[in-house]
Amino acid sequence: MKEICYRPIGTVHSPFDDVKGVPIQPTGAIGIRGAIEMAPEFAEGLKDLEGFSHILLIYDFHLSTGYSLLVTPFLDDTPRGVFATRAPRRPNGIGLSVVRLISIEGCRLTIEDVDIVDGTPLLDIKPYVPDFDLRQAERMGWLTGKVGRISATRSDERFA
Numbered sequence: 224m225k226e227i228c229y230r231p232i233g234t235v236h237s238p239f240d241d242v243k244g245v246p247i248q249p250t251g252a253i254g255i256r257g258a259i260e261m262a263p264e265f266a267e268g269l270k271d272l273e274g275f276s277h278i279l280l281i282y283d284f285h286l287s288t289g290y291s292l293l294v295t296p297f298l299d300d301t302p303r304g305v306f307a308t309r310a311p312r313r314p315n316g317i318g319l320s321v322v323r324l325i326s327i328e329g330c331r332l333t334i335e336d337v338d339i340v341d342g343t344p345l346l347d348i349k350p351y352v353p354d355f356d357l358r359q360a361e362r363m364g365w366l367t368g369k370v371g372r373i374s375a376t377r378s379d380e381r382f383a
């Protein structure tokens with residue numbers, strides 16, 4: 224396979240300067256504000272984005288090194304296949320978060336519900352569209368009965 228390379232379009236800023244203590248999902252980060260500083264050459268691409276209340280952020284897990292195919296996720300004590308988790312130590316360390324878009328001023332986006340470490344390289348932004356993105360799940364695998372603990376769970380250093 225050919226190698227795929229991406230370059231950041233901006234940087235995510237948040238109150239979290241370390242992996243330890245970051246909410247493990249945006250639903251556990253309700254009300255936490257952050258910002259995105261876009262590289263100026265991508266500013267024109269923000270046109271019309273302010274019409275959306277939520278956006279999808281695709282970013283690089285830049286503080287995670289290496290990967291394991293079996294990981295012990297934050298909400299469980301049992302090793303699971305990495306692709307059955309949202310653990311950051313993955314073969315391709317790509318993160319995905321749905322955040323609330325508060326405002327856009329020039330190259331700066333103010334966002335809320337941030338579960339991302341300060342300084343994280345941003346790879347892409349897409350509008351969140353419930354009619355496209357929201358699905359009723361019939362199964363949640365090993366997470367069944369555990370998602371209620373999401374707001375109280377914070378990351379530790381296990382995936383750094």
